[in-house]
Amino acid sequence: MREMELSERKMKILQAVVRNYLETGEPVGSRTISKYTDLNLSSATIRNEMADLEEMGYIVQPHTSAGRIPSDAGYRLYVDTMMQDKERDVAELRDNLLEKEERLDQLLKQTAKLLATVTNYASMVSAPSIHQNKLKLIQLSRVNSDQLLAVIVVEGNVIKNTLLDVEEELDDETILKLNILLNTHLNGLSIEEINLKLITTLKAQAGIHSDIISNVIDAVAKAIHEEDDLEIYTSGTNNIFKYPELTDGTKASELIGTFEEKQALNELVVRSLAEDNGTGIQVYIGDESPVESMKDCSIVTATYDLGEGMKGTIGIIGPKRMDYDKVVDNLKDVMHQLDSIYKK
Amino acid sequence: MREMELSERKMKILQAVVRNYLETGEPVGSRTISKYTDLNLSSATIRNEMADLEEMGYIVQPHTSAGRIPSDAGYRLYVDTMMQDKERDVAELRDNLLEKEERLDQLLKQTAKLLATVTNYASMVSAPSIHQNKLKLIQLSRVNSDQLLAVIVVEGNVIKNTLLDVEEELDDETILKLNILLNTHLNGLSIEEINLKLITTLKAQAGIHSDIISNVIDAVAKAIHEEDDLEIYTSGTNNIFKYPELTDGTKASELIGTFEEKQALNELVVRSLAEDNGTGIQVYIGDESPVESMKDCSIVTATYDLGEGMKGTIGIIGPKRMDYDKVVDNLKDVMHQLDSIYKK
DNA sequence: ATTAGCACTCGATTTTGATGAGTGCTAACA
DNA sequence: TGTTAGCACTCATCAAAATCGAGTGCTAAT
Secondary structure, rough: OOOOOOOOOHHHHHHHHHHHHHHHHEEEEEEHHHHHHOOOOOOHHHHHHHHHHHHHHHEOOOOOOOOOEEOOHHHHHHHHHHOOOOOOOHHHHEEEHOOOOOOOOHHHHHHHHHHHHHHOOEEEEEOOOOOOEEEEEEEEEEOOOOEEEEEEOOOOOOEEEEEEOOOOOOOOHHHHHHHHHHHHHHOEEEEHHOOHHHHHHHHHHHHHHHHHHHHHHHHHHHHHHOOOHEEEEOOOOHHHHHHHHOOOOOHHHHHHHHHHHHHHHHHHHHHHHHHOOOOOEEEEHHHHHOOOOOOOOOOEEEEOOOOOOOEEEEEEEOOHHHHHHHHHHHHHHHHHHHHHOOOO | OOOOOOHHHHHHHHHHHHHHHHHHHEEHHHHHHHHHHHOOOHHHHHHHHHHHHHOOOOOOOOOOOOOEOOHHHHHHHHHHHHHHOOOOOOOOHHHHOOOOOOOOHHHHHHHHHHHHHHHOOEEEOOOOOOOOEEEEEEEEEEEEOEEEEEEEEEOOOEEEEEEOOOOOOOHHHHHHHHHHHHHHHOOOOOOHHOOOHHHHHHHHHHHHOOOOOOOOHHHHHHHHHOOOOEEEEEEEEHHHHHHHOOOOHHHHHHHHHHHOOOHHHHHHHHHHHHHOOOEEEEEEEEHOOOOOOHHHEEEEEEEEEEOOOOOEEEEEEEEOOOOHHHHHHHHHHHHHHHHHHHOO
């Protein structure tokens, strides 16, 4: 028994167990499989095979004398080797999404909503990170006698505003000069390229207004990195109530908390971006989850790429018995749409 | 019995019922009241009085031979006439909040979080509406050969960005002229004051670039009204799991959905702002709720006023047996802090 | 290698009974 | 007349007991 290989038949049985459990959510018994599959075997035979599969760790019994349900390893095997492409019912999806919002945040919000509606699971969409982006425009304007408005535009047309306090009022001409100074030196540079030497040069040229330069640089750095910039949009979190296994005990509360905080979801985004294996799709089953409160869930993520280094993550969070085929399919589709939408 | 007046004694008993129920969440019986109150009466007497109170509709029995719990009317009477000021344990609160964020949205987010933590209920904070605000600055900059960036600053330092498409590239001088034109004519005006006549004048002066003027005006109007500007921050929605009466059946799901959508919460904001009675505090009990999914909740709202017409709503959503005294107190406190924080 | 048959297990559901908090009512009481 | 003691009654809650049935493992026959 030790060096047992996974026979064709066992595969088929495991697949049947998973499929059936995904549909019903109930432990599935030998008799059911016996009819469900095309291999004509009696329930007794199936029982023997299932006993083997259990020993190998692919399925478990919730209790003696109940059917079997897939273990995490079972799901994993299924996802890795047994998924099949579904008929895509995604035409409709494409239509809906195509009303291309000009505002990126709106588009992403809408994407999250759409995914949640289509899949009946919870969804999340992270705004793209813009780390390695290049500065496109810096614009200072006087707004009060003691405040300057700094508008910072980076590649990809992401816009940031910051208010700067200044001691003495600056006249129009000075502001104009500062603007020219900043733009001629900084435009086209990424944040990493703005080094100390450059800053020193700028300060020297700014003369008595060198402190403003410091402020602006700080603002730029802050605007680009800005922690809270990791906007994450969620939708359909209440879909988890459709799956009892996610709502008993305090699980529901914890999940909802996680979705509301959004802080923890960032972990998901980071992991997902880091582990990108080429397909852009990642599946986390149960304990594999990067987020503590989702140990009873499965998570499927996709990485989209708007070009110019703007990458983000979209994800679906549902029960372990989620419809992996469909979810992966939907996710791929949305991912490709996002990829292409800004490559006009 | 018909024209029975609410005797002093009945009031006291009702009050005791409410108080006790708020604490324990259990139906309260006559014997309990008999000891809980200072009026020395036997349980039998209390029973008679309670029967009266029930007939009058202030309390109800969940089932025969259980204690009584307050009806909506009972809560209402309590809130209107029987609340008392609590010892304020809010010093701590003040400290926490005072780390005055420079960014308004951050501050509001933090406020919501704080309220949720302190009260153990769900909270919401709406960003101030800025309808009647005056323009402070308009700034056009070229960002691409075919795109202009319009930055719009209104009183209260709320900043909006919009990208405008332009047909032919504009040179620096033209942009400068347009900026001057716009600012000299529009600064200090509220959106209502920008009428057709003014627009016509502007267009005439802009000559061949009159279409840009149209675009800018549109952008200004959009930026100020913008529907989705009704940002609403929520926090502690998972606190509802602490109150079983809010989580059985599909209630939890509906509530969570409402909080996530945020759309419906807007109704709350509008109502709350409209019905402001001077104190700034509003209490909605059960069916009085403006939001369908909160028919089993009580809602307490407060209206804050940052000055310059920037008003917003903060609210607490919890079970009907919420600690009204404390909630009102906390809310008042936070409201005042917000009121003063921007009146430096 | 497959299958029919059977005893067995155990969660889920229903049944039953005991408990006790709380009520309404009546009669006695100050 | 208002208050109170006493008592029968109701009914949710809990625990123990009984029942049910889906599903298993094992053995023996094919």
